[in-house]
Amino acid sequence: MRVKKKKHGAERMAACGDIVISDLKIAEKNPKNLFPNDNEVRIEIGCGKGDFIVGTAEKNPDVNFLAIERVHDVLVMAAEKIKASGLTNVKVCCCDAKELTELFDAKSIDRIYLNFSDPWPKSRHEKRRLTHRNFLEIYKTILKDDGEIHFKTDNRGLFDFSLEEFKEMNWMLDKLTFDLHNSEYMENNVMTEYERRFSGLGFSINRVEAKKPL
Ligand SMILES: C[S@@+](CC[C@H](N)C(=O)[O-])C[C@H]1O[C@@H](n2cnc3c(N)ncnc32)[C@H](O)[C@@H]1O
Known part of the structure; x- marks a missing residue:
């Protein structure tokens, strides 16, 4: 994703206050220390502008x-969207x-989302x-024993590569579709920014859930 240098990026991030973890290492590697409760912790890697994480967090308040x-x-941009959502x-x-x-203890994360x-x-x-x-x-390493990756992409080449990697590394695949929207x-x-753009252009969306191998 090409992004123009944002004016006042550091100040804008600082204005988002305590939703921004400026140094994860300070959190002693236990992600539970970041939140005021013992609820499960899921991460999205490459969150982009934050539509998915806001929509998913709204649906899953616990x-x-x-x-x-x-x-x-x-x-x-994601931080400002999250802050505005309350x-x-x-x-x-x-x-x-x-x-x-x-950054994280072994077996400390419940789920990982990889979107586009x-x-x-x-x-x-x-x-x-x-x-x-x-x-x-x-x-x-960081996922709990029953942890999962939820992965979606419009890119069929990346999807086919990923299915092979998951299989080779003994991840168990579930809920596989080459046309999520149908x-x-x-x-x-919950749609991401890229998903809205590429499905709007007529691309079908691939999705799979992969369970951590024993
Ligand atoms: C194609 S964009 C997709 C953004 C968003 N997930 C969506 O679906 O609209 C991929 C994003 O992943 C981020 N990214 C790529 N490699 C990464 C890495 N190794 N660690 C963290 N973020 C990464 C990029 O900076 C970019 O914002």
Whole structure:
């Protein structure tokens, strides 16, 4: 996602107050320390402008959410949206997925959402795909034993690659569809910015849930 440098990005982020985790390491790696209750914690990696996390947190007030995004100027827009929503069960953090095992205790996260992750179509860049087996190992470490990844994308090449990676790494697949918007799983769907744009252009949306291997 190309984003113009935001004016006053640091001040705007600071104005979002306590929903912004400026240093996850301070939270002693236990994500429960970030929230005032013991509810389960789910993370979205690459949250973009935040439509999905706001919609999902509104539907699930008894779940805590942490939106992760590596581009500060994109995260500002998500943070402002969350702040304006008045939600108290969502926080944001500017960090990279590759750091997750340094930021969280093992087996501390209940679910990971990956929505419209960058496809990195060139094979020499495949290690950058967020469903590459190296990332799956990171997710396996931080997820609880019954943890899951919920993944959706319009990009069929990335989806096929991801299904292979999940299978090779022994993740169990469930609720697989190549056309989410015409499937039984649409009822609980929360759209992302990319999903609205690409489904509007006529692309079908692929979705799968992957359960952590034992
Ligand atoms: C194509 S956009 C999709 C945004 C949003 N999820 C949506 O569906 O509208 C992918 C987002 O993932 C973020 N991203 C890519 N790699 C990342 C990483 N390693 N760690 C954290 N965020 C990442 C990008 O900065 C970008 O905002």
